[in-house]
Each structure stands twice: as C-alpha cells, then as structure tokens.
Amino acid sequence: MELSAVFITASRYLIPALALVILVRCGVSMLSGRTEKEVWGWLTLPGGERVELSNWENIVGRAASSDVVLGYKSVSRTHAALIRDAAGRWTVRDLGSRTGVKLRGKKLDGPAAVRTGDTVAFGGAGCVFQAATVRQERERADLRRTRGAGLRGAVTVLLLTAFLFLVCAQHMAAGETNAAVPAAFAALALLVWTCYGVTRALGRTGFEVETIAFLLAAVGFGVCASSDPDALWKEMVCLTAGVVLYFVIGSYLRDLDRARRLSLPMAAAGIALLLVNLLTATSIFGAKNWIRIAGISFQPSELVKICFIFAGSATLDRLYTRRNLLLFVGFAAATVGCLAAMSDFGTAAVFFAAYIVIAYMRSGSFATVLLSVAGAALGAFMAVTARPYILSRFAAWGHVWDAPNDGGYQQTRTLAAAASGGLFGLGGGKGRLHRIFAADTDMVFGMVCEELGLLMAVLCVLAIVLLALFAVRSAGSSRSTFYAIAACASVTVMLTQLALNVFGSLDLLPFTGVTFPLVSKGGSSLIAAFGMLAFVKAADARQDASFAIPGLPRPGRKGRRGGEEP
Numbered sequence: 131m132e133l134s135a136v137f138i139t140a141s142r143y144l145i146p147a148l149a150l151v152i153l154v155r156c157g158v159s160m161l162s163g164r165t166e167k168e169v170w171g172w173l174t175l176p177g178g179e180r181v182e183l184s185n186w187e188n189i190v191g192r193a194a195s196s197d198v199v200l201g202y203k204s205v206s207r208t209h210a211a212l213i214r215d216a217a218g219r220w221t222v223r224d225l226g227s228r229t230g231v232k233l234r235g236k237k238l239d240g241p242a243a244v245r246t247g248d249t250v251a252f253g254g255a256g257c258v259f260q261a262a263t264v265r266q267e268r269e270r271a272d273l274r275r276t277r278g279a280g281l282r283g284a285v286t287v288l289l290l291t292a293f294l295f296l297v298c299a300q301h302m303a304a305g306e307t308n309a310a311v312p313a314a315f316a317a318l319a320l321l322v323w324t325c326y327g328v329t330r331a332l333g334r335t336g337f338e339v340e341t342i343a344f345l346l347a348a349v350g351f352g353v354c355a356s357s358d359p360d361a362l363w364k365e366m367v368c369l370t371a372g373v374v375l376y377f378v379i380g381s382y383l384r385d386l387d388r389a390r391r392l393s394l395p396m397a398a399a400g401i402a403l404l405l406v407n408l409l410t411a412t413s414i415f416g417a418k419n420w421i422r423i424a425g426i427s428f429q430p431s432e433l434v435k436i437c438f439i440f441a442g443s444a445t446l447d448r449l450y451t452r453r454n455l456l457l458f459v460g461f462a463a464a465t466v467g468c469l470a471a472m473s474d475f476g477t478a479a480v481f482f483a484a485y486i487v488i489a490y491m492r493s494g495s496f497a498t499v500l501l502s503v504a505g506a507a508l509g510a511f512m513a514v515t516a517r518p519y520i521l522s523r524f525a526a527w528g529h530v531w532d533a534p535n536d537g538g539y540q541q542t543r544t545l546a547a548a549a550s551g552g553l554f555g556l557g558g559g560k561g562r563l564h565r566i567f568a569a570d571t572d573m574v575f576g577m578v579c580e581e582l583g584l585l586m587a588v589l590c591v592l593a594i595v596l597l598a599l600f601a602v603r604s605a606g607s608s609r610s611t612f613y614a615i616a617a618c619a620s621v622t623v624m625l626t627q628l629a630l631n632v633f634g635s636l637d638l639l640p641f642t643g644v645t646f647p648l649v650s651k652g653g654s655s656l657i658a659a660f661g662m663l664a665f666v667k668a669a670d671a672r673q674d675a676s677f678a679i680p681g682l683p684r685p686g687r688k689g690r691r692g693g694e695e696p
Contacts, residue, residue, distance in 0.1 A: 145582060146585040174258040220244045297558060336674070339666055351365065397458075543573075
C-alpha cells in the first residue's frame with residue numbers, strides 16, 4: 131500500500147478522534163463546575179435580612195422570580211429595578227408599579243442615582259442600599275477565577291492545530307495540487323494563534339467559544355478545498371473579517387449604554403439593507419437574496435442577523451417598556467416581510483425563530499408568542515399557495531425517492547453520499563457530492579458525511595449544540611438582560627439554521643437552502659456567524675473569561691460612587 135493511502139486511512143480515524151477530544155475539553159471547561167456569584171451590592175430588608183445583588187440589573191418585586199423578593203401586598207410583582215453601570219454607579223427605576231418608589235423619602239418620577247446608605251422604599255417597604263467596594267468585589271472575584279476543570283487553553287489550541295494539519299494533509303495526499311489549499315490552512319492556523327494571543331494579551335483565558343468556531347471553520351475549509359480550492363482565499367479573507375468583527379462587537383458590548391443606544395440605528399440599517407436587496411437584486415432559483423457591488427457579491431440578510439439581535443436585545447430599564455417591545459415587533463414584521471418578498475423563506479424562518487425567543491424573553495407572555503405563531507402560520511400558508519416553486523418543495527418533502535431526478539434531485543444525492551461515507555468517510559477530496567450544485571452550502575452536511583464520515587458530521591452538529599447549551603447556562607448569570615437575550619437569540623439563529631440545513635438535506639424537513647453555520651461555504655455567512663458569537667461571549671460571566679466583560683478597576687482607584695477602596 132502506498133504511503134499516501136496509509137496516511138488517508140489513518141487520518142480518517144484521527145480526524146474525528148481529535149475533534150471529539152477538542153469538543154470534550156471545551157465542553158468540560160464551559161459546562162462543568164459551579165460558578166461563584168458576582169456580588170455588586172446588598173439590600174437590607176425591613177426585617178433585617180441582607181440580600182445580595184448579584185447582577186448589574188436586579189428586579190425588586192413580589193414575584194418569586196425577582197432578584198429581590200419582597201412579600202408585601204403593597205409591592206407589585208415587578209416593582210422596580212436596581213441597575214449598576216460599568217463605572218460602578220447605581221440607579222433605581224420604577225417599573226410601573228402601583229404604589230411607586232421613594233428614595234430618601236421622595237417619590238421617584240424617573241430614574242435616580244442611589245448611593246451606599248440610602249433608604250429606598252418599594253411600596254412602603256423601606257430597604258437600605260449598600261454598594262460593594264472595590265476590595266469586596268475583588269475578594270469575590272478571587273473566588274471565581276477557577277473556571278470549570280481549569281483545562282489549559284493552549285493545549286486545546288495545539289490539538290486544533292493538529293486537526294487543521296490532518297484535514298489539509300488529507301487533501302494533499304488525495305492528489306490535490308492547488309497551492310491555495312496548504313497556504314489557506316497555514317493562514318487559518320496563524321489566525322487561530324493570533325486570536326488566542328490577542329485574547330491572552332487582554333488578560334482573558336477563556337478561549338472555548340473561539341476554538342469551537344475555528345474547528346467548524348476548518349471543516350468548512352476542507353469542504354471548500356474539495357469543491358472550489360480557488361475560493362479558499364476569499365473564505366480566508368471573510369473569516370479574518372469575521373474575527374475582526376467579533377472583537378469589534380465584543381469590545382463595543384463592554385459599554386451597555388452605548389450598545390443600547392445602537393439598537394435603533396441597527397434596526398434602521400437592517401431594514402435599509404433588506405430594501406436595497408429587494409430593489410436591486412436579481413432572482414436566482416426563485417430567491418432575490420444576493421446583491422453585487424464593485425464585483426463583490428454578498429448576502430445582506432446574513433449581516434441583518436446582527437442588526438436584528440442588536441435591535442431585539444434590551445437592558446432591564448427598557449425591558450418592561452411596552453413601547454420598546456412594540457417597536458421591535460414592528461421591526462421584526464418588516465424584516466420577515468422583506469425576506470418573504472424576496473422569496474427567501476428559509477432565512478425568514480430563521481429570523482422568525484429568533485423573534486419568538488426575543489419576544490418571549492422580553493415579554494414573558496405566551497399569548498404574545500402564540501399570536502405571533504398563528505400569524506406566521508397564516509402567512510406561510512398564503513406563501514405556499516401563492517408561490518408554485520415553494521409548493522413543489524413541500525410536495526417533494528418525504529417523497530424525494532419518487533422523483534430522484536426532479537424535485538428530489540439534491541436530497542437523493544445527499545442521502546446517497548452520506549451513506550457511502552460510512553462512519554469515517556472516504557477522505558478529504560475523495561467524495562463526489564461536491565459536483566452537485568450547492569453541495570458545499572445547502573447540502574454541506576451530506577458532503578461532510580461523505581468525505582469525513584458520519585461521526586465527524588455529528589460532531590459538527592454537537593459543536594453548535596454545545597454553544598447553545600453554554601449560552602443558555604451563561605444567560606442565568608450574565609450581568610445584563612441585554613447579554614442574556616442577545617446570546618440566546620444568537621444561538622437560536624444558529625440552531626434553526628442547523629436544523630433546516632441538516633434535516634432539509636436529509637428530507638426530514640422541506641429543503642430550504644439555509645447554510646450550516648461556520649461550515650457552509652460563503653463569506654457573508656462566515657462573517658455573520660463570528661459576529662453573533664460575540665454576543666455569546668458577552669454573556670459569559672466567568673471570571674477573566676470574556677474580553678466583552680469589563681474588568682474590575684485597579685486596587686486603590688478612587689471616585690467610584692459605590693464606595694472607594696477601604
């Protein structure tokens with residue numbers, strides 16, 4: 131047996147094994163262990179009980195879900211909010227309670243600054259506020275520095291580098307002679323280590339989210355190396371742009387007030403992008419979702435995902451304002467309407483799923499969600515009956531083998547390719563599915579199954595699921611509802627895309643042509659995916675884990691309203 135054949139055979143087993151080790155290491159670090167709470171202040175209740183304020187945004191009310199529960203009939207279920215900003219300043223805000231809030235004996239008519247020693251009365255229940263000092267915050271931070279199992283990030287990055295080498299070498303051993311393949315993988319390895327170095331230089335040790343993203347991107351590079359090696363440089367440029375956007379958004383999110391002020395401009399930018407797309411794009415296979423500027427084509431709806439999340443997320447002081455929720459509902463309706471007019475119903479379904487999550491997290495109302503679902507169902511029925519090509523896709527659903535050369539052409543080829551790959555695949559560059567149109571985008575799950583095996587394809591699915599579990603776990607301890615809503619909306623977008631791509635290509639759902647996040651070929655999708663990961667990162671409240679979370683001021687620094695260093 132030739133040396134190249136031996137290497138390909140060995141790498142077929144090593145690639146999924148390495149991916150499994152990387153995901154297990156990331157999962158253990160992200161999901162294991164008990165995270166100590168952050169304590170930013172205290173409220174002493176009328177009975178003398180001292181309650182910790184463990185978030186930057188704290189609800190005070192009678193509801194059991196409140197951060198500070200006051201069991202008095204005069205207190206509303208969600209009575210008021212105590213909010214801390216990045217500079218350590220605290221404010222109290224009435225959330226539309228029946229009996230109001232008094233600060234130092236004076237009834238509030240708007241948000242007001244609150245300082246250590248102030249008495250705040252919620253519906254007549256007087257509480258004494260105390261902000262944590264810098265020393266107290268640092269003492270608590272020292273208890274939170276051990277995250278998960280304390281695995282070394284550098285070791286995981288080394289394993290990821292070995293994974294990149296194996297995927298690249300497998301293509302070269304299969305006879306790939308295009309110099310772009312090894313050059314692009316080398317550039318990807320350099321980008322991984324640069325990103326890791328920047329993270330460490332910022333004093334942050336959490337690199338699991340980035341590792342998972344780069345693992346999926348490496349699989350995507352392997353897909354592109356098989357289908358269109360010359361496009362690898364474009365993928366590399368877009369991936370680099372996505373990483374830059376990731377750090378820019380993460381840095382921007384450090385200031386919650388600034389992020390909140392961006393909501394309306396982002397909503398306007400999202401609608402403007404979709405309108406330009408609707409008015410200028412040409413129809414391709416029934417959908418008008420691409421525009422071309424200066425020879426560069428991109429998909430505006432991918433970038434609108436970031437605008438949508440910015441517009442939908444809200445800090446606690448705005449969460450209970452009905453006007454803000456109604457504005458978001460109108461923005462969501464306009465977004466989905468534009469996508470429906472473009473006949474891009476797969477992407478419309480992705481946005482609608484994100485809307486459902488955001489609407490529920492902002493309102494807590496099942497009635498709002500059910501009304502939205504009913505309206506969407508009616509709109510979907512009208513779209514299916516009005517658009518013949520959509521109706522044909524629904525008609526082919528579950529019956530692709532009845533018309534393998536017509537309505538079921540893509541799914542039958544995907545199913546056959548996935549079956550031929552077995553558990554460990556044929557090897558990078560050895561598959562045939564890449565010859566079918568859109569195999570590296572809409573049917574990429576089948577392509578990964580064929581070349582890298584079912585095990586590797588399932589691990590790619592589990593990687594997205596792991597990000598979702600981490601976002602949900604982080605939402606409970608994130609410093610702001612803005613971070614929690616943004617992170618959950620981001621992973622909802624990814625999970626919905628994942629389901630539509632995988633189940634659609636396997637004929638378990640209607641085929642919609644939605645991309646697999648970070649794996650499918652496409653620069654717009656890569657950029658948007660890394661942009662959304664910044665929201666997931668911002669929700670991570672583990673000590674020194676996220677660059678999107680501002681650190682504590684240095685010891686001895688004065689001027690904090692909550693109390694100086696004693």
